[in-house]
Amino acid sequence: MKRAAFYFLLALAAATFLYPFLWMAATSLKPPGEVGGLSLIPDQPTLENYRLMWARAPFGRALFNSLFVATTITFSVLVFGSAAAYALARLSFPGRRALNILTVAVLLVPAQLTLIPMYTLIVQLGWVDSYAALIVPFAFNATAILILRQFFLQVPRSLMDAARLDGMGELRILYTVFWPLAKAPLATVGILTFMGAWNEVLWPLLVVRDEQLMTLPQLLTVFSLGGGAGPRALATKLAATMVMVVPVVAAYAFLQRYFIESMASTGTKG
Amino acid sequence: MASVTFEHVRKDFGTTTVVHDFDLQVADGELVVLVGGSGCGKSTILRMLAGLESVTRGTVRIGERDVTQLPPRERDVAMVFQDYALYPHLTARENISLGLRLRKLAKAEIERRVSWAGEILELEPLLDRKPKQMSGGQRQRVAMGRAMVREPAVFLFDEPLSNLDAHLRGQMRHEIARMQRRVGTTTLYVTHDQVEAMTLADRLVVLEGGRVQQVGCPVDVYRAPANRFVAGFIGTPPMNFLDGRLERERDSMVFVSDVLRIPLPPELRPDPTPDSDTAVTLGVRPEDLALARGPSTADDPGPGSVRGQLVLTEVLGAHTHLHVEVGDRRLIAAVSSGSLPGPGQEVVLSMDPRRLHLFAADGSPLRPGSHEQNTDAQELGPEFEP
Numbered sequence: 218m219k220r221a222a223f224y225f226l227l228a229l230a231a232a233t234f235l236y237p238f239l240w241m242a243a244t245s246l247k248p249p250g251e252v253g254g255l256s257l258i259p260d261q262p263t264l265e266n267y268r269l270m271w272a273r274a275p276f277g278r279a280l281f282n283s284l285f286v287a288t289t290i291t292f293s294v295l296v297f298g299s300a301a302a303y304a305l306a307r308l309s310f311p312g313r314r315a316l317n318i319l320t321v322a323v324l325l326v327p328a329q330l331t332l333i334p335m336y337t338l339i340v341q342l343g344w345v346d347s348y349a350a351l352i353v354p355f356a357f358n359a360t361a362i363l364i365l366r367q368f369f370l371q372v373p374r375s376l377m378d379a380a381r382l383d384g385m386g387e388l389r390i391l392y393t394v395f396w397p398l399a400k401a402p403l404a405t406v407g408i409l410t411f412m413g414a415w416n417e418v419l420w421p422l423l424v425v426r427d428e429q430l431m432t433l434p435q436l437l438t439v440f441s442l443g444g445g446a447g448p449r450a451l452a453t454k455l456a457a458t459m460v461m462v463v464p465v466v467a468a469y470a471f472l473q474r475y476f477i478e479s480m481a482s483t484g485t486k487g
Numbered sequence: 488m489a490s491v492t493f494e495h496v497r498k499d500f501g502t503t504t505v506v507h508d509f510d511l512q513v514a515d516g517e518l519v520v521l522v523g524g525s526g527c528g529k530s531t532i533l534r535m536l537a538g539l540e541s542v543t544r545g546t547v548r549i550g551e552r553d554v555t556q557l558p559p560r561e562r563d564v565a566m567v568f569q570d571y572a573l574y575p576h577l578t579a580r581e582n583i584s585l586g587l588r589l590r591k592l593a594k595a596e597i598e599r600r601v602s603w604a605g606e607i608l609e610l611e612p613l614l615d616r617k618p619k620q621m622s623g624g625q626r627q628r629v630a631m632g633r634a635m636v637r638e639p640a641v642f643l644f645d646e647p648l649s650n651l652d653a654h655l656r657g658q659m660r661h662e663i664a665r666m667q668r669r670v671g672t673t674t675l676y677v678t679h680d681q682v683e684a685m686t687l688a689d690r691l692v693v694l695e696g697g698r699v700q701q702v703g704c705p706v707d708v709y710r711a712p713a714n715r716f717v718a719g720f721i722g723t724p725p726m727n728f729l730d731g732r733l734e735r736e737r738d739s740m741v742f743v744s745d746v747l748r749i750p751l752p753p754e755l756r757p758d759p760t761p762d763s764d765t766a767v768t769l770g771v772r773p774e775d776l777a778l779a780r781g782p783s784t785a786d787d788p789g790p791g792s793v794r795g796q797l798v799l800t801e802v803l804g805a806h807t808h809l810h811v812e813v814g815d816r817r818l819i820a821a822v823s824s825g826s827l828p829g830p831g832q833e834v835v836l837s838m839d840p841r842r843l844h845l846f847a848a849d850g851s852p853l854r855p856g857s858h859e860q861n862t863d864a865q866e867l868g869p870e871f872e873p
Contacts, residue, residue, distance in 0.1 A: 375572035378539050379633075383586035384560040397576035 238462075245456040252448035266449075266456040273453070274440050275428055276460060283433040284464070286351045287414035293356040294410045295403060301357075302365035303391045307377060317366075323359035332423070339424050350424040351432065355414055361406045368402040369395060404475035408468065415465055433461045489550035489563075489640040490515045491536065491673060496545035498531050498697075505531050506697045509545070513690075518667050518674040522684040523694035524720070529677045532694075533643050536675060538562050549640050565634035566643040569650060571626045573618040579629045580614040586637050597636075604632040607666060624655045631663070635670060642667070644676040648683060660686060681721055685709070693717050715850035718770050724808055724819045726770045726844070733845075735763040742769050742845070746814045749791040752840050757853035767853060770844035773808065776820035778827070779835035792837040793818070797830055811836060 239257050245266050247259040270276055304310070305317050335354055344350040372395060380390045396403065421435040431439070437457050491513040498506040506528040513519045521529040534540035536547055538559035547555045554562045565586075573582045580601060587597045605611045608628045618626055627647060634642055644663070648656045664687055667674050678684055684691055685705040693700040693708065693716075700720075701713035712718035718726045731744030733751075740751045740760070747769075761767075779792055795813035802824055809820045809827070811834060820836055828834055845853040 373570060373572065375568040375570050376574070378534075378537070378559075378566070379568060379572035379574075381539065381559040382537060382564065382566050383633075384589040389589075394574060397574075 241455050241462075242459060244452055245459045247452060249448040249452065252452050266452040267460075269449070270440075270453045270456045270460075274436055274457075275431075276433070276436065276457060278429055279431050279433045279436040280460060282348075282351075282430060283415060283461075286348065286432055287411050289348075289352050290355045290414040291407050291411045293352070294358045294361045295407055297357055298361035298406065299365050299369075299391060299396070299399070299403070300388075301362045302369055303387070303395060305362065306366045306369035307372075308387070320359050320362050320366075324363070332419070336423050345424055346427045346430055348430070351421060351430075354420070355410075355417075358406075358410060361410065364402055364406055365399065368399050372398060401475055404472055408472055408475070411468065412465060415461075437461060489552075489673060490548075491641055491675065492546075492548040493532070493536075494546040494548070496532070496535065496547060497543045498528070498535060498540065499543045504543075504697060506535075509697075509699065511692060511699070511702070513673055513675065515673055516671045518664075518676060518687060518689045519692060520676045520678060520684045520688035520690075521692045521694060522678055522681060522721075523700075524679060527694040528697040529679075529694050530645055533566075533645055533675055533677050536562075536641070537564050537566050537643055563640040564643055565637040565639040565641075566645060567627075567630045567634050567647045569646040571618070571630040571650075573626055573629055573633075575618050578615050578617055579610060579621070579632070582618070582629055583610075583614075583632045583636055586633065600636040600638070601632075604635045607635070607669065608632050608662070623651050624659060627651065627659055628662070631666065635666065638670075638672075640673065642672050642674040644674065644678075646678055647676075648678070649680070656680075656683075663687065681723060685721070691721075693720060695720070711854075712844065712852065714852060715768060715770070715846040718844055718846070718852075722772060724773050724821065726772050727776070727818045728846075729769045729771075729816070729818075731767060731769060733757075733761055733763070733765045733767050735760075742767065742843075744769070746795075747791075747793050749838070749840055749843070751843070751845075755841065755843060755845070755855055757845060758855060761847075761853065766848045768846040768848075770846060771818075771838050772842065773819045773821040775842040776818065776822075776836045776838050778809070778820065778822055779837045791840055792835050794833065794835050797828055797832050797834050799830060800827060809834070809836075 236257075240255070243257045243259055244252055246262045246264070247254075248261055248263050248265065251259055251261070301320075305313060305320065339345060339350045339354075342349075344353075376394060377390055380394050385393070416434060417432070418434040418438055421432045422438065425431055425435065428436070437454070440457060441454050491511075493509050493511045496506060496509040497504065505526075509528075509532060511519070521532060523529050531540055535542050536549075538554070538557060538561075542555050545555075546553055549562060549564070573579075574585070577585065583601050583604060584597050587600065592600075601614070602611075605614055608631060610625075610628055610632055613621060613625055613629065618629070621629065627650075630647070647663070648659050651659060660683055663676075667687075676683075676687060688705050690702060691705050691708050692702050693713075695716050701708055701717045703711075703713075708717060708721055712721060712726075715728070719728065729744050729747055731742055731747070734741050734743050736750070739753070740756050742749050742751060749769075793811075793813045795811040795818065797809055798812050798817070799808075799810035801808040801810075805824055806821055807824045807827055809822060811818050811820060813836075818836060847853055
């Protein structure tokens with residue numbers, strides 16, 4: 218009985234999270250007449266909203282931009298972040314301690330605070346309306362460095378010694394010995410970075426004005442602000458939102474094991 | 488294959504010196520064991536030879552080549568680690584062959600060497616397993632295989648058996664000895680376990696506090712320790728020590744302590760003859776103490792004998808260790824098992840004066856001068872039988 222009540226509560230909690238999402242998915246498939254209803258199953262399902270959305274704004278291009286930007290950022294954070302983490306964890310050089318402290322200090326500065334100086338920099342570099350403006354500021358990430366450094370500290374020293382005696386240089390040790398061991402933290406960093414980059418809307422709004430370079434959330438925001446207010450417009454906006462949400466949900470579904478595993482472990486180890 | 492030379496090698500970590508002026512010449516094909524307690528610098532010496540630790544001062548040579556400044560991969564050495572250090576994501580075969588692949592050896596040659604090592608170490612059925620699917624002993628064999636296939640100039644073993652259980656340790660010790668004899672590669676082996684040290688070494692290097700205490704073949708180190716530290720460190724159970732003084736009595740010398748009085752035979756008399764009443768420490772190996780037959784009723788147990796109370800007997804099988812409290816100290820005697828007195832009983836231990844060791848107050852040995860030390864008849868303790 219106690220167990221049943223527990224499951225009922227869990228189901229209720231799940232429903233409060235799931236219902237809005239399912240409603241959004243359902244409504245994006247409804248004709249204008251049904252949009253106001255709370256039902257989760259459209260009476261006359263239609264793809265018209267998706268067709269309209271696609272026709273009114275360059276969502277295809279925006280999808281590509283988002284994928285390209287988020288993937289490049291993720292790749293770069295993993296490659297450079299793990300290299301920095303490796304150096305900070307396992308190499309001895311003058312200034313290592315100071316750099317470690319500096320990396321932590323970076324986390325203390327809120328992103329909003331650096332928004333204006335970064336914008337000025339991008340303008341001076343002439344990078345406004347370019348992929349560089351969307352990618353470079355996010356290509357290095359202190360959180361990623363700290364998570365990976367923490368993991369790399371636990372890799373036994375003898376493994377590095379063995380690799381050095383086998384003839385490996387530092388980069389090869391990092392990418393062929395440490396990476397295979399660090400699948401879980403790499404997956405965490407990868408997912409967090411990808412989600413962050415995928416959802417980022419404020420920064421693209423600042424540095425990109427060319428519609429062809431806009432990312433999905435940015436175009437969606439612009440589209441929502443100017444797309445009218447009727448039921449048809451609402452359904453079209455929801456269709457656009459679906460396009461944005463589905464890739465992240467899919468990625469999460471595939472990687473959730475790593476995600477939960479490493480979120481749990483970074484909690485204790487970090 | 489090659490010789491190895493350390494010349495005046497020193498290692499500092501910050502302001503601490505962990506290796507002082509280390510000199511050693513290892514001949515081609517020789518197996519030298521560095522032995523000492525933890526923190527004595529033995530692993531650091533090995534790591535300096537491998538290039539995993541920089542050398543503060545001095546020169547390290549492999550053959551004629553000065554390798555002091557070379558990175559590990561250019562030194563042509565292979566190392567077996569205490570925790571095996573196998574790559575967890577690779578199979579045994581991949582672990583063994585990785586170093587060869589990185590050196591871009593021909594595929595056929597890699598195959599040949601992997602199967603050669605697999606055969607010697609009986610690894611064939613394990614080659615496609617990953618480390619976590621193997622036992623400790625199997626992992627250790629894979630780690631040895633990885634070192635062997637490199638066909639290096641020098642093998643380095645850093646406490647390779649300390650993570651194994653006693654039975655497996657004995658077995659792996661034999662395998663290492665067999666493998667080293669078969670391939671004949673110059674080998675440096677670090678251990679804190681003196682049974683390993685005594686059984687494996689062509690020569691032993693005993694270290695303490697970053698300084699060499701003695702270099703020699705195991706039997707010589709055991710029979711004629713260079714100082715009190717070596718005497719106490721090599722041998723299980725350790726040598727018994729009694730503090731006392733030397734007294735001149737007519738034309739002979741006598742060791743006198745509060746519990747023992749023993750005249751020194753002429754062949755053991757130190758040269759130059761020390762002054763009367765010199766403070767010395769007498770050392771006697773547990774196997775050189777014997778249980779006197781029948782309880783002595785006299786108050787004085789006689790010259791060369793001590794009376795004490797048996798507090799503990801450890802039966803090891805053929806041999807038994809008797810812990811005897813004599814005054815405020817404890818002596819250990821290793822005797823043949825059989826009908827032995829029980830704990831709590833009073834016993835008399837006698838010692839053969841020809842098998843005693845004498846050390847000056849600074850720990851240096853008081854050796855007989857022109858007299859030959861009579862050690863030929865001595866036997867090593869049961870622990871050191873190969």
